[in-house]
Amino acid sequence: MDALHKLGEYEIVKRIIGLLDEMPDIPVTFGDDVSAIRIGRGRMAVFKTDMLVGKTDVPPGMSLWQAARKAVVMNVSDFAAKGIKPIAFLVSVGFPRTFLESDVEDVGRGLNAGAREYDAYIIGGDTGESSDLIISCTVIGFGSERSLVTRSGASPGDVLAVTGTFGETSSGLKILLEKLSAPTEIKEKLLKHVYLPKARLKEGLALARSRAATASIDSSDGLAISLHQLGSMSDVGFIVTDLPIPPEVERFADIHGLDPRDLALYGGEEYELVVAIKTSLWEKAYRATKMAGGTLTKIGTVTKERKVILKMKGEEEKSIPFRGWEHFKR
Amino acid sequence: MDALHKLGEYEIVKRIIGLLDEMPDIPVTFGDDVSAIRIGRGRMAVFKTDMLVGKTDVPPGMSLWQAARKAVVMNVSDFAAKGIKPIAFLVSVGFPRTFLESDVEDVGRGLNAGAREYDAYIIGGDTGESSDLIISCTVIGFGSERSLVTRSGASPGDVLAVTGTFGETSSGLKILLEKLSAPTEIKEKLLKHVYLPKARLKEGLALARSRAATASIDSSDGLAISLHQLGSMSDVGFIVTDLPIPPEVERFADIHGLDPRDLALYGGEEYELVVAIKTSLWEKAYRATKMAGGTLTKIGTVTKERKVILKMKGEEEKSIPFRGWEHFKR
Numbered sequence: 001m002d003a004l005h006k007l008g009e010y011e012i013v014k015r016i017i018g019l020l021d022e023m024p025d026i027p028v029t030f031g032d033d034v035s036a037i038r039i040g041r042g043r044m045a046v047f048k049t050d051m052l053v054g055k056t057d058v059p060p061g062m063s064l065w066q067a068a069r070k071a072v073v074m075n076v077s078d079f080a081a082k083g084i085k086p087i088a089f090l091v092s093v094g095f096p097r098t099f100l101e102s103d104v105e106d107v108g109r110g111l112n113a114g115a116r117e118y119d120a121y122i123i124g125g126d127t128g129e130s131s132d133l134i135i136s137c138t139v140i141g142f143g144s145e146r147s148l149v150t151r152s153g154a155s156p157g158d159v160l161a162v163t164g165t166f167g168e169t170s171s172g173l174k175i176l177l178e179k180l181s182a183p184t185e186i187k188e189k190l191l192k193h194v195y196l197p198k199a200r201l202k203e204g205l206a207l208a209r210s211r212a213a214t215a216s217i218d219s220s221d222g223l224a225i226s227l228h229q230l231g232s233m234s235d236v237g238f239i240v241t242d243l244p245i246p247p248e249v250e251r252f253a254d255i256h257g258l259d260p261r262d263l264a265l266y267g268g269e270e271y272e273l274v275v276a277i278k279t280s281l282w283e284k285a286y287r288a289t290k291m292a293g294g295t296l297t298k299i300g301t302v303t304k305e306r307k308v309i310l311k312m313k314g315e316e317e318k319s320i321p322f323r324g325w326e327h328f329k330r
Numbered sequence: 331m332d333a334l335h336k337l338g339e340y341e342i343v344k345r346i347i348g349l350l351d352e353m354p355d356i357p358v359t360f361g362d363d364v365s366a367i368r369i370g371r372g373r374m375a376v377f378k379t380d381m382l383v384g385k386t387d388v389p390p391g392m393s394l395w396q397a398a399r400k401a402v403v404m405n406v407s408d409f410a411a412k413g414i415k416p417i418a419f420l421v422s423v424g425f426p427r428t429f430l431e432s433d434v435e436d437v438g439r440g441l442n443a444g445a446r447e448y449d450a451y452i453i454g455g456d457t458g459e460s461s462d463l464i465i466s467c468t469v470i471g472f473g474s475e476r477s478l479v480t481r482s483g484a485s486p487g488d489v490l491a492v493t494g495t496f497g498e499t500s501s502g503l504k505i506l507l508e509k510l511s512a513p514t515e516i517k518e519k520l521l522k523h524v525y526l527p528k529a530r531l532k533e534g535l536a537l538a539r540s541r542a543a544t545a546s547i548d549s550s551d552g553l554a555i556s557l558h559q560l561g562s563m564s565d566v567g568f569i570v571t572d573l574p575i576p577p578e579v580e581r582f583a584d585i586h587g588l589d590p591r592d593l594a595l596y597g598g599e600e601y602e603l604v605v606a607i608k609t610s611l612w613e614k615a616y617r618a619t620k621m622a623g624g625t626l627t628k629i630g631t632v633t634k635e636r637k638v639i640l641k642m643k644g645e646e647e648k649s650i651p652f653r654g655w656e657h658f659k660r
Contacts, residue, residue, distance in 0.1 A: 004429050004459070012425070012434055012457055019438035023418060023451035035454030037418055037470065045375050047453070049468060051422035053460045088353060088367055092381035092422075092466040095342070099334050104342055108349035121353035123377070124365030127342055129334070130383045131461035136422040138379060138468040140367065 031233060032151050033078040033217060044148065046141045048078045054096075054133030057269075059176045059194055064103055064133075066195050068110025069117075071135035074220065076118045076199035077271040081218040083149045083208020084141040085201070088123040089115050091137050094130030107135070118201050147208050154215035154234035154276035158302040161285070163200045163273045163294050166223055167249035167260055168193035170267030180256055186248045193270070200273045206292035207273070212281035222268040222324025227308045230274060237307040240300040240320065261310070268325025276302050361563060362481050363408040363547060374478065376471045378408045384426075384463030387599075389506045389524055394433055394463075396525050398440025399447075401465035404550065406448045406529035407601040411548040413479045413538020414471040415531070418453040419445050421467050424460030437465070448531050477538050484545035484564035484606035488632040491615070493530045493603045493624050496553055497579035497590055498523035500597030510586055516578045523600070530603045536622035537603070542611035552598040552654025557638045560604060567637040570630040570650065591640070598655025606632050 004012060017030050027044055028036040036044040052058070052071040062070075072089060079086045091111055095104060115122050120139075172194035174180045175187060182190065200218075207213045215234050219226045227238050243264045253260035275296075277285045282298070289296035303309075311317040334342060347360050357374055358366040366374040382388070382401040392400075402419060409416045421441055425434060445452050450469075502524035504510045505517060512520065530548075537543045545564050549556045557568050573594045583590035605626075607615045612628070619626035633639075641647040 004425055004427060004431075004434065007431065007434075009457055013455075015431070015434055016423075016438035016441075016455070016457070019435060020442045020452045021446055023453050026453065030454070035418070035420060037453070039369060039375070039472065045369070045470070047420055047468075047470065049420040049422050049454060049456050049466075051424060051456045051458050051464070051466065053424055053458045055461065056459050088365070090365060090377055090379040090468055092379050093346075094381060094383055094462075094464060095334055097334060101334075101337065101345070104334065104337075104345055105349060108346035111346075112350045116351055122350045123353050123356065123367070124360070124379060125343075125346070126380050126466075127339055127346070128381050128383045129386050130464060131385065132424075134381070134424060134460060134464055134466075136379075136381065136456075136464070136466035138377075138420055140375070140377065142369070 027145055028148065028150060034082050034084065042145050044143055044145055046084045046143055047138060048075050049136065049138040050074045050078065051134065051136040058133065059173060061176060062195050064106040065110035067133065068107040068135060069114035070197060071137050072111055072114025073197055073199050073271065075137045075139040076201055077218040077220060079139055079141055080199045080201040080204030081216045081273050083147060083204050084143045085205060086118055086120040086139045086141050088121050088140045089137055091122055091125040091135065093125065093127045094132065094134030095127060096131060096133060097129055118199065149208050149213045149216040151215055151217050151230055151233035154230060154236050154302045156236055156302055156304040157279060158214050158276040159279055159282050159298050160238050160240065160300040160302055161275050161277055161296050161298050162244065163203045163289065163296060165244045165246040166264035166270060166272065167245050167267065169270040170263045171249050171252045182252050182255065186251055189248050190252065197269065197271050199271050200294060202292040203289050203294035204273055206288040207275060207285055210281065210285050210288040212277050212285035213275045214278055215276040217274050219270050219272045219274050220268065222266050223274065224265040224320050225322060225324040226274045227320065228322045231306060231308060235306065237303040237305045238300055239303055239309045239311050241311055242299045244297045244299065265320060266324045357475055358478065358480060364412050364414065372475050374473055374475055376414045376473055377468060378405050379466065379468040380404045380408065381464065381466040388463065389503060391506060392525050394436040395440035397463065398437040398465060399444035400527060401467050402441055402444025403527055403529050403601065405467045405469040406531055407548040407550060409469055409471055410529045410531040410534030411546045411603050413477060413534050414473045415535060416448055416450040416469045416471050418451050418470045419467055421452055421455040421465060423455065423457045424462065424464030425457060426461060426463060427459060448529065479538050479543045479546040481545055481547050481560055481563035484560060484566050484632045486566055486632050486634040487609060488544050488606040489609055489612050489628050490568050490570065490630040490632055491605050491607055491626050491628050492574065493533045493619065493626060495574045495576040496594035496600060496602065497575050497597065499600040500593045501579050501582045512582050512585065516581055519578050520582065527599065527601050529601050530624060532622040533619050533624035534603055536618040537605060537615055540611065540614050540618040542607050542615035543605045544608055545606040547604050549600050549602045549604050550598065552596050553604065554595040554650050555652060555654040556604045557650065558652045561636060561638060565636065567633040567635045568630055569633055569639045569641050571641055572629045574627045574629065595650060596654045
């Protein structure tokens with residue numbers, strides 16, 4: 001029988017979902033970023049749960065405060081992708097026996113900081129003893145059924161766009177996990193993305209309000225996997241013609257003979273939004289994101305064919321494989 | 331500095347809560363069994379999260395199916411105490427690398443069984459890799475603000491009552507963890523309480539509907555701790571004059587020279603309800619519980635003095651200490 005590392009996280013989730021009775025009349029299907037329950041008058045209660053495990057999700061040098069904050073931010077990012085404002089969090093924390101009182105307090109402060117940064121609150125939780133640090137967060141929000149941006153609404157011809165830039169986190173993780181070097185000023189910028197990730201909540205809320213987004217996902221498993229997931233749920237493909245890669249990633253890649261596009265595509269733990277936008281509403285979406293203090297960059301087009309393709313100017317087209325961050329796979 | 335096992339779970343939770351900004355206008359305070367958010371027109375969305383850790387919460391001989399089911403039932407029990415019907419669950423599962431595909435499927439089936447047993451559904455979740463088996467469940471429900479039975483409404487003079495009987499689980503855990511012996515027919519009954527705990531949902535919903543309960547808690551940390559917590563949140567005390575101990579617990583205690591009252595008071599992982607009932611509505615509460623298929627037994631009285639006292643017929647009164655199941659403490 002296959003062990004779990006052969007299956008990988010996505011297959012494990014699929015197996016479990018296959019064994020569950022599906023709730024009737026559910027407004028958001030299994031496989032999207034969030035779950036929801038109708039509460040009447042076109043409104044929904046919206047939920048997401050995401051678990052941080054010390055061993056796999058906390059890179060070297062990340063403080064407990066940062067890890068706890070990140071556990072909250074991971075969940076906010078999924079809400080950002082759906083255009084739902086987080087209201088409150090429940091948090092279960094498993095503490096290793098070796099932790100000190102001050103460690104517990106760092107976790108408490110980090111959780112609170114993460115929630116307050118997005119104008120939400122921790123309203124409940126549980127603790128227990130575990131071998132790893134475990135922080136399992138559930139985020140709660142409310143929204144109208146019409147306004148939630150699912151993974152499944154993208155249509156051929158839509159603009160493919162992203163917030164922010166890509167490759168900083170995967171570069172930062174290479175510095176931390178593979179001990180690659182980088183000049184100080186670059187290193188600091190890259191590590192900041194790892195230690196203090198931001199969820200694109202303002203951008204996500206603005207995009208949902210603009211009604212220009214037809215589908216959306218966050219890039220927490222890496223841009224490549226996010227595109228495959230968005231494509232699968234919307235039954236479309238993508239041609240990527242541009243990648244917003246910042247100078248520090250180009251420089252880092254150059255130093256180590258790496259392809260900056262690989263850093264941008266096959267990373268993970270990066271919390272940008274990947275969205276499909278109605279062509280006729282592109283300007284509106286662009287302006288809405290800018291007004292919210294963010295950036296929206298066109299990186300390609302939604303296609304009918306179920307393939308994810310990289311086709312940079314003047315180059316041959318290349319397939320973008322389903323590859324990136326996946327639990328159990330490493 | 332104190333390590334966590336010196337602090338214990340309750341002090342750890344207190345420390346963390348002390349570091350959190352409290353959400354304004356929250357209908358249920360920190361320290362109750364559930365959290366809630368007002369959703370308008372007197373209604374609330376109600377939540378509870380509880381985490382099962384293989385190492386501390388899964389006794390020897392419990393199957394993965396049973397452990398997963400129990401992780402759900404633990405959460406249902408808190409809703410039962412508040413008189414709130416569970417609608418849906420989110421579940422984060424941490425799987426050890428050594429698990430097999432069939433183990434994953436057992437967990438999936440157990441989760442589904444636990445939810446369906448109480449007419450609810452699993453609607454979302456997350457998985458990751460961890461050293462221990464981790465099952466963190468969040469349960470979601472809705473209710474009117476008036477009907478939720480908090481921990482804080484008990485008044486001196488109220489009847490103190492419980493559902494079911496006590497001592498089976500602690501006896502069963504002694505068989506499993508301390509290898510104490512028991513005749514087969516008794517052993518089977520006791521172990522069933524450990525492996526297949528039931529939440530008193532029908533009873534809890536009936537009690538809430540009867541409007542006879544002034545305060546309620548489940549006995550998952552043991553009857554003694556539950557009484558102390560109920561007393562602390564209601565600013566009252568209790569005189570316990572009776573304990574519903576079944577014959578198999580009496581027999582088990584007799585065989586091993588144990589005090590059956592200790593087994594009933596200082597156990598844990600037992601999911602009965604501990605409720606305060608308005609004296610004038612006792613008959614109504616009793617009948618409502620019976621109609622729901624359960625039992626409600628008067629075990630004492632709510633007192634003004636903030637003490638928890640055992641005063642059995644013809645005996646001296648004795649203090650019931652805050653002692654029972656607490657994470658990190660063992």
